[in-house]
Amino acid sequence: MKKTIFAGFMIFMFLIAGLGSVSAETLELLTWKGYAPNVLVEKFEKETGITVKATFTNNEEMIAKLRATRGAGFDLAQPSQDRISSVQEKYKIYQPVDYSKIETGQIIPSMLAAVKKNTLVDGKSHAIPFCWGTSGLIVNKKFAPQADDYSALFDKAYAGRVSYRLKRPTLIATAFALGDDPFAKYGDVDAYTALMDKVQNTLIQAKPLVKNYWANGDALLQSMRSNEVYVAMAWDNGGWKLHSENPDIDFVAPKSGALGWIDTFAIPAKAKNIKAAYKWINFMLRPENAAVFTNLEKCGTASDGAIKLTDVEVRDNFERSFPQADIDNIKWYPPVPAKLESIEGMILDKVKAAN
Template sequence: MKRTRSSFLATVTAASALLIALGGAQAEELRLLTWGGYAPDDVVAMFEEETGIDVQVTLSNNEEMIAKLRATDGGGFDLAQPSQDRIAGAQEEYGIYKPMDVSKINGDLFIASMLEGTKKNTAYDGEVYGVPHVWGTSGLVVDTKKAPEVKDYVDLCSDAVAGKVSYRLKRPTLIGFAFSMGMDPFAAYGDTAAYQTMMEKVGEKLIECKPNVKAYWTGGDALINLLRSGEVVAAMAWDTGGWKLNEENPDITFVAPASGALGWIDTFVLPAKTQNEEAAYKWINFVMQPEIAAKITASAGNFTASKGADAFAEEALKTRFQGSFPQEAIDNIKWYPPVPAGLEDIEGKILDRVQAS
């Protein structure tokens, strides 16, 4: 009886161990906090088939990503994709990320200058916190037939387009208008008082411009419909929105502003409490392969930092990009630097004042 009981216990123990092992394999997952289009279904399926890792995708934006990670002290996700200017400052203020082990990333897959620039811009306390993924610009989306005079952000305030413009009440609008008004907000990042004065001037301009605004857009689909219907003839928006509309109406397209389009890079970062760091690195190296990256470009509409991926991009997208960005416009792109802690509080108060005016 004693021997039988021992055998039974051994069998139960072995079975339990097997179930735990199987359960662990089945439970392995990558919790990804990202933007729409950055993890298309076909790419997720290919990754899952190749690695056996289940990918759980949560769509978000910069403000929500930081809010979610702040609420959990950097928990809840294994990999996130904030823009590069939202990393060093957020880490200094909230401690929501963890340093990356760049030796686990295949650097040969990246455009070298973009990789090195992003590593520099996401550095904090001697550690690298981010590597680049998707990049693009915001500027103007214009019906060039109905609003040919709109060449820069401040032109949205001209009488010629009264009641027919749109933009977001978000920080890119403040930054873009500042450049268009002859100021350099990025140069003032290190001087809070100077930045406050600059934003006050921009806020006054936006209040003055308010009668021109048909609507402050919050979602891309709503803006596209306003432009499609002709209710709005000029807007401040992302390049991809203009190119999407250009497919339907050749008169509407993305225009790089005379003062410079605003360039952004969305990154890969590790949340402070990631539970599957190895899966995160596997995802990064997988999606940065040129042919895979081209699938993300097709989904998101923006190019990636994957070296050689443009060779696999759709010809129509390359043509629209070249139409919006002659070389001088590319050279004039204003790339977002890291945002120092505290500046977004200044911007938020200005935006609230504009909204309430």
């Protein structure tokens, strides 16, 4: 009798253990370092009972991991929005987003629209915006009070006090400074080539105005601290860092639009826990949670209203540099057609070689 009772008890315990293992949920997250802060992971796990297992990576490794498994092994990934459509067309490693499961009302409309457009494959969008950043102008307003667009980089009034990188963002910025839209010409190689020829001529003619072509961000910031450079093209965070040291220096969103990147949420093709993936997306874009992320990373999110909940210094930076009109005017990088990269490379080489 005792053996029978004991055996029944053991069977009951095994059943309980088995049920526990089946009901336990895990979200396998493939993301960038800093994008899954412990404080938010713990809050999510407490709210949902879902365990978050984060693997930190970058765009190249993300693509490689998902290619190797044909979209398996992870429930959610966070590629940059311009690294999705071309990869999806070739390798089919993501699945279309079911926007009915996304609380789109808490997402900044212009960012949602940009990501939907730039991740279209076979008529379906494959991502949701998460966080963003920009490059534009860092200006010493004491010496360059009128500098408010990329055209200031070619203004003789600032001769010898200008700095920018010889990289593709400068080509794009120059095109916008000339009153054109390079992204609108991505589908026309001849039109894009003609535009880049104009950009090349502008940059070559402007070489005497340039203090240096910066390659190291810290060196650029130091040259602005020492008043060697008055106007530079660089990232928003660098301008805000200098502003905290010297109120005369600040990041300025150019009139023709800051150039913006967006990192997204995308669901791998063979994700197992899709329900948990959508829960994490909605959780991270909830304004109070997005504000925590921004306070930690000093990086804006697509969560509408989150900035108002951030720390005062962080909020001041965004509100000063990015009123809503400037956010809506950001020129988000679309995927780059393969043929255009070689065109841009040749233009940059010619500018470097010119006397």
